[in-house]
Amino acid sequence: MDDIKYTPSQPNVRKYDPDKDYGTPKSESTTLVTLNIDGVDVTVPEGTSIMHAAQLGGVTVPKLCATDSLDPFGSCRLCLVEIEGRRGYPASCTTPVAPGLKVKTQTSKLADIRRGVMELYISDHPLDCLTCAANGDCELQDMAGAVGLREVRYGYEGENHLGQAKDESNPYFTFDASKCIVCSRCVRACEETQGTFALTIQGRGFDSKVSAGNKDFLDSECVSCGACVQACPTATLMEKTVIEAGTPEHKVTTTCAYCGVGCSFDAEMKGEEVVRMTPSKEGGANHGHSCVKGRFAWGYATHADRITTPMIRKSIHDPWQKVSWEEAISYAASEIQRIQARYGKDAVGGITSSRCTNEEVYVTQKLIRAVFGSNNVDTCARVCHSPTGYGLKQTLGESAGTQTFDSVMKSDVIFVMGANPTDGHPVFGSLMKRRLREGAKLIVADPRAIDLVENSPHVRADFHLNLRPGTNVALITALAHVVVTEGLVQEAFVKARCEWDSFVTWRDFVAKPENSPEALAKELGLDAELVREAARLFATGGNAAIYYGLGVTEHSQGSTTVMGIANLAMATGNVGREGVGVNPLRGQNNVQGSCDMGSMPHEFPGYRHVADDETRALFEQAWGVKLSADPGLRIPNMLDLAAEGSFKAVYCVGEDIAQSDPDTQHVTHALESMECVIVQDLFLNETAKFAHVFFPGASFLEKNGTFTNAERRISPVRKVMTPKNGMEDWEITAKFSTALGYPMHYTHASEIMDEIAALTPTFKGVSFKKLDELGSIQWPCNDEAPEGTPTMHVDEFVRGKGKFFITQYVATTERVNAKFPLILTTGRILSQYNVGAQTRRTQNVVWHAEDLIEIHPHDAEERGIQEGDWVGISSRAGQTVLRAKITERVQPGVVYTTFHHPESGANVITTDNSDWATNCPEYKVTAVQVSRVNQLSDWQKEYRTFSDTQIELTGMDPHTVVS
């Protein structure tokens, strides 16, 4: 690889400049229209506005109320033009092009009108441009200049809106009403882009003003997505960081490090300091939209709790010793060697994370396979989407979602199962809501009423199948029963595209009377007719797409449900084009990528089994070592063997198994039993409290690499500041490998991607250079698809013919009884992310300071529980205490919580039950009892003491460290 040196093909660091704004959205029409603007012929798609056409032709028309992310509104009257043969002065933003039009954008009459308009605006606007946060980045200022405004004849003394109080309640942006020009861009952004409808224009004429439902922003419906801030042409809605630091001077495009949507952002910088992150318009996944996490919650990267010096210790009861990188790495290497010499090479392993870049995951699994000498590598996808990998590979032939996010705009029926897009995948959730407002039908299968069911403005589920937790397979089979027995199968599709024999076996199975909605109604807790109606809608309503999440996978039959979903999509012909498909919504940013990169113990990169001789020979040749054909240990196997004493060391990169894995007490016991736990992370996470070596990691702002989102989109992560820990994460792993006697000589993350591309057919065409050119690439990217593959399985399935699998419902062993009469299920919320190590270190805590237990009023009353009470939750595995939130969102018999705070101990109660195929834990079903208590659980008290001690052992103060 030595001869391939990466130099960006275009400068990735660009001068800060607001993006070009075409004023109105692009027209998708393929019919072209030619018109003449200011003497120049311009040819544009039909439906384009004159304003947009002018901009394409290089002519800028003044504007204020228009911006190209929103539909035109036509209120400011600044963009007027003259059209030959038409009377008056039409607004160019609301007037579409027509063939042969002759348009003038600059005449003396137009100049007069525009000056008049601006004069009115400015007479009611504070003249503090020089000290304004938007100075140099304000469209009002630009327009005053553009129209040549030189005097304001009305004077500034008249009635005006100056001197109004600022609303600073939102932690990230300020609303300064006195600067508002009432262009309503914010209101429209909140409606059209975000779909929250938090803002309105109140009053009329001179009295009109922007209002967040008569509340301050924090108490309003606002979810702090930033769309209004992005759309505001003035300093009225402004990021607090810009108010403090001033306008940025350069920007670098990078990718959000939070969820699986994988939004593209411009890191807007002043030197090495981030001033703000703005969603980039070219972003293939987000098209200029964002959520509160990616847009605002990046402050954790410079948080005081970050550990930036390597540390080692002999025992977890010893104080940590700060050491140099050389010492830490050589100590870790010597420990691995000692342990392997004493207990055998299989006594060690590694765990990667979906928060790592592709390049980091790749080098880590390479280290474990090539240097540790076993396949004992696993990843946190084990606990979230491993059933997706298994189920989709079996049925369709590739362990990935089939569509782009944009595909949802062509769906007629959207089926959301066990996912909560508006909280878990907010930017995609907004896109989905947009499509639903356009009239697509919605089926939601979820035990709990997620926001999409009836809590989103202008969106309502046509069917809410609020099934009992743990009965997904029964539901998916009952839906299939209806499709098959009511003659709704797309036989032509099945005949042409699928293995007919497997279809026949499946058809005969689902058609059995015991799989009918009526037979399963009691188990499901659903009215059979509701299930029938939903199935009919899905099969006959046009393009039908399935979106699912952890509510599908995290069950003892997670893999079965995934296969059932694929069966249903194939039987109804809903695969292989836009608007349809099987879409796993991935939790973390790089779940897809980390799986692609061979982080599972049985697979090399590209999902090729370790026992496949040809693949193994390929890697043996490239890596120059003999590789094992024995599938390695999965995380739960590693932990079981550790608890039994035969698994002794683990290298944990970016993953926090002590918090995120089920049955916490079993996990911590396993960790305590190991002789060397190496943790690489930004913070002293829960696992690090059991560690012997701490390698400080770099944040996503401090390194180069790529993330792959839920639509298989590989997007670049770019280094915008020097790593505070001194090194990018892949460098740490490479140095660790070198210390173990296997030198890795990469000088840049791009060289790792080159190696991946050389060894993985689906990545063959991927390189950093191409990513610079195209922005992002959806794999497979190879000779047949040099620019990537937005929709998969178009003409045939990756496995050739699609295969149907029988999905026999097997009830989970986790059943309610007199002792544990309720079912606990878990989920997430918008403002926090996963274990919360990052988001808890930002002001996002104003929206979610603690995890609560949601209880139905009926169950609460029976137990004398009131809102806000301390409630003890006990299961077969353990006990914890949370505060109660009483709500009808959960059904009677079901309680619900999130797991963003370690002290909540949600995983103290989850059991070791897991998916039959992949051992993905059954987080979504735990039988529990709840009761009023007046103190924390024993586990929580012990946890507090242990955690405080561990923080003290680093030399930090437990009172100042965020827990």
Added chain:
Amino acid sequence: MDIEKLIKMANQIGDFFEANPDAEDAKLEIAGHLKKFWNSVMIKAIVAHVQQQQGAGLHPRVVAAIQQHVSV
């Protein structure tokens, strides 16, 4: 490796293939799944359990699958 856990896991795998009307095929699938995803330590333990304890606790189809198609 805790044999009880392995038995539970193997039975869960057996449950999935139980509905397969072709018993021979089902046994192949069960054995194939074990070989594909289980580490050799786990395979050895379950095979030993089948040989020495007649597969006590395992579903009959799983025992048959291991006897006929899994070796160490």
